[in-house]
Amino acid sequence: MQAFEYSNPASVREAVGLLGARWGEVTVLAGGTDLLSLMKEHLETPRRLVNIKNIKEIGGIVKHGAEVRIGATVTLDELERNPDIRRSFPVLALAARGVSSPQIRNMGTVAGDICQRPRCWYYRNGFGLLGLDKEGKSLVPGGENKYHAILGNSGPAYFVSASSLGPALVALGAKIRLVSASGSRDVDAAKFFVTPQNADSREIALLPNELVTEILLPAAAAHSATYEVRQKEALDWPLVTASVVLTMAGNTVSSARIVLGHVAPTPWVATQAEKALAGKTITPEVAAEVGKAAVEGATPLSQNRYKVQLSRVAVKRALLVAAGGKA
Numbered sequence: 280m281q282a283f284e285y286s287n288p289a290s291v292r293e294a295v296g297l298l299g300a301r302w303g304e305v306t307v308l309a310g311g312t313d314l315l316s317l318m319k320e321h322l323e324t325p326r327r328l329v330n331i332k333n334i335k336e337i338g339g340i341v342k343h344g345a346e347v348r349i350g351a352t353v354t355l356d357e358l359e360r361n362p363d364i365r366r367s368f369p370v371l372a373l374a375a376r377g378v379s380s381p382q383i384r385n386m387g388t389v390a391g392d393i394c395q396r397p398r399c400w401y402y403r404n405g406f407g408l409l410g411l412d413k414e415g416k417s418l419v420p421g422g423e424n425k426y427h428a429i430l431g432n433s434g435p436a437y438f439v440s441a442s443s444l445g446p447a448l449v450a451l452g453a454k455i456r457l458v459s460a461s462g463s464r465d466v467d468a469a470k471f472f473v474t475p476q477n478a479d480s481r482e483i484a485l486l487p488n489e490l491v492t493e494i495l496l497p498a499a500a501a502h503s504a505t506y507e508v509r510q511k512e513a514l515d516w517p518l519v520t521a522s523v524v525l526t527m528a529g530n531t532v533s534s535a536r537i538v539l540g541h542v543a544p545t546p547w548v549a550t551q552a553e554k555a556l557a558g559k560t561i562t563p564e565v566a567a568e569v570g571k572a573a574v575e576g577a578t579p580l581s582q583n584r585y586k587v588q589l590s591r592v593a594v595k596r597a598l599l600v601a602a603g604g605k606a
Contacts, residue, residue, distance in 0.1 A: 280318050280319050280321075281318070281321065281324045283325055283326055283327060283328050284326060284327040284328070285327075285328050285330065286327060286328065286329045286330065287330045287333060288329065288330075288331070288333075288334060289333060289334065290334060290336065291334060291336055291337060291458055291490065291492055292460075294307075294329055294331055294334060294490055295458055295459050295460045295488070295489070295490050296460055297327065297329045298329065298459070298460075298487065298488045298489070298490065299327070299487055299488065300487060300488055301487055302479075302481065302487045303323075303324065303325065304325065304326055304327070304487070305325055305326070305327045305328075305329060305487070306318075306323055306325035306327075306328055306329070307328075307329050307331055307490060308328050308329065308330045308331065308332070309331055309332060309351070309352055309388040309390055309391045310332075310354065310383075310386040310387040310388045310391045311386065311391075312382075312383050312386050312387045312391065313391065313395045313396065314391075317396060320403070320405075322396075322402075322403070322405070331351070331352060331490070332352060334352070336350075336492075337350045337351040337352050337492045337493060338350040338351075338352045338353060339353065340353055340357065340358070340361050340363065340364065342363050345497070345498040345499065346495060346496065346497060346498070347363060347364070347367070347368070347495075347496040348493050348494070348495055348496075349364075349389055349493060349494040349495075349496065350389075350492075350493050351388060351389060351390035351490075351491045351492050351493055351494075352388050352389075352390065353388060353389050354384065354385055354386065354387060354388055354389075355375045355378050355383065355384040355385075355387050355388070355389070355392065355443075356375075356381075356384040356385045358371065358372070358375045358389060358444075359372050359375035359376045359384065366499075366501070367499035367500070367501060368447075368451065368496060368499065368500055368503065369500075369501070369503050369504060369601075370447045370450060370451065370500060370503035370504055370505050370522050370523065370524055370601070371444065371447045371448070371451065371496075371505075373447075373504060373505040373506075374443050374444050374446070374447040374505040374520070374522065375443070375444065377443055377505065377507045377509075377517065377520070378443050379512060379514055379515070380514035383514065389444060389494060390491040390494075392442050392443055392444045392445075393442050393444060393445055393448070393455070393471065393472075393483070393491070393494075394483055394485060394491060395441050395442065396441070396482075397438035397439070397440070397441055397482060398426075398438075398439075398441045398516055399419075399426075399427070399437075399438035399439075400423065400426075401418055401419060401422070401438075402438065406418060407478045408436075408438075408475060408478050408480070408482070409435050409436055409437075409475070409477070409478050410422075410437065410438070411478065417434065417435065417437060419437040419438075419580070420437070420580055420581070421581070423582065424437065424580040424581060424582050424583055425582035425583050425585075426439070426516075426518070426583065427439060427580055427583055428542060428543045428544055428580075428583075429542050429543070429574070429577045429578065429579045429580070429583055429584075429586045429587060429590070430539070430542050430543040430547050430574070430576070430577050430578070431474060431543035431544055431545065431547060432543065432544070432578060432580070433578070435475075435476065435477070436474050436475055436482075436544040437544070437580070438482075438544055439540075439541045439542060439543060439544065440472055440482065440540065440541070440543065440544060440545050440546055441516065441541075442472070442540070442546070443517075443520075443540075445468070445472055445540060445545075445546040446505070446520055446521070446522040446538040446539065446540035446546040446547075447503075447505050447522040447538075448468040448494065448546075449468045449469045449472070449522070449536075449538045449546045449548065450500075450503070450522040450523060450524040450536040450537070450538040451468070451496055451497065451500055451503070451524055451536075452467070452468070452469075452497050452536070453467075453468040453494055453495060453496050453497070454466065454467055454468065454494070454495040455467075455468055455471045455491060455493075455494055455495075456491070456492050456493045456494070456495065457484075457485060457486070457489040457490070457491060457492070458489060458490050458492045459486065459488045459489045459490070460488065463492070465495065466484055468494075468546075469546075469548065470484060471483055471484050471485075472484075472544075472545035472546055473545060474544040474545055475544075482544065482545075500524045500525075502524070502525040502526070502527050502601050502602065502603075503522075503523060503524040503525065503601050504522075504523055504597045504598075504600035504601040505520060505521070505522045505523075505597060506520065506521050506593050506594075506596040506597035506600060507519070507520045507593070508520070508589045508592065508593050516541065517540065517541050518541060518585075518586060518589055519539065519540070519541055519542055519586055519589040519590050519593045520539065520540035520541055520593060521537065521538070521539055521540070521573070521590070521593035521594040521596075521597040522536075522537075522538045522539075522540065522546075522597065523535060523536065523537050523538075523594070523597045523598055523601045524536040524601070525561075525598075525601050525602065527602075530560045530561075531558060531559065531560055532556050532557060532558065532559055532560070532561060533557070533558075534553070534557055535552075535553045535556045535557065536548070536553060537549040537552045537553050537556070537569070537573060537594060537597075537598075539573060539574075539590055539593070539594070542574075542577075542586055542590055549572070549573035549574075549594070551572045551573070551575050551576075552569045552570070552572040552573035552594060554572075555568065555569050555572040556569045556598070561598055561599065561601075561602040563595070563599065565598075566594070566595040566596075566598040566599050567591070567595050569594060569595070569598060570590070570591035570592065570593075570594035570595040570598075571591055573590060573591065573594045574587050574590045574591060577590075
């Protein structure tokens with residue numbers, strides 16, 4: 280690990296004053312569950328590390344009327360156990376519960392989850408964010424791509440968004456507050472995750488001089504669920520997830536948000552599936568048809584066609600759980 284300067288600010292104002300103008304100069308440390316591995320592999324080589332774990336103002340989960348504020352340093356375990364989150368936002372509680380490692384749930388933070396770098400093995404083995412060879416051509420389409428994107432993969436990015444909470448936050452219409460020395464801005468979760476167009480970009484809308492301080496959830500979404508498909512119950516990243524939020528009028532769906540995870544470089548909003556569900560009553564047959572609509576236009580790579588069927592199943596089962604039935 281490369282030597283670095285360590286800073287331990289006590290306030291947001293102090294922390295943002297320590298950040299850099301360019302990526303790579305300064306890195307923020309929260310839970311460290313991903314960052315420390317990246318530093319050991321020399322994929323992150325900051326000259327300064329800014330520890331935010333002791334900043335009290337960006338912790339805790341607070342309810343203000345219908346809105347809920349989740350501090351950046353709230354752990355995944357705190358999030359999953361919180362009674363307001365479990366009751367009013369089951370889609371988010373289930374997403375946090377899906378992180379099956381107790382160690383990561385107790386150390387990993389909500390801000391760390393949405394800011395974590397891709398798990399793509401080309402990136403993790405030193406081929407850059409886009410997995411390019413010496414001639415600037417992507418290694419992914421003709422290489423080991425069984426865990427890569429089946430949607431939004433027309434290039435140049437083929438990795439999948441690693442965030443466990445991202446699809447649920449997009450489905451909820453959450454906002455993410457970013458603070459710099461010059462002020463703050465709120466970014467819709469759907470716009471926070473981006474597809475980089477070159478190797479020097481990032482996969483999130485955060486700027487190097489900004490800090491995630493909190494996540495803001497709108498009104499409760501009791502009819503909601505996240506369903507994950509994974510290879511094993513022990514620590515592993517999902518193959519596919521589906522997060523759904525339903526607005527119901529009796530047994531009829533007035534509107535729906537359906538967001539897939541781990542199938543695209545960003546959480547993938549399944550617009551066609553949302554339209555297919557509006558005005559219908561959820562039955563196993565309807566849920567299955569909506570699942571098919573969710574992956575219309577998918578372009579699987581040479582080794583990941585299986586994700587198409589898994590996505591259909593994940594959407595179907597998430598809808599049945601959100602509607603009050605069984606998956």
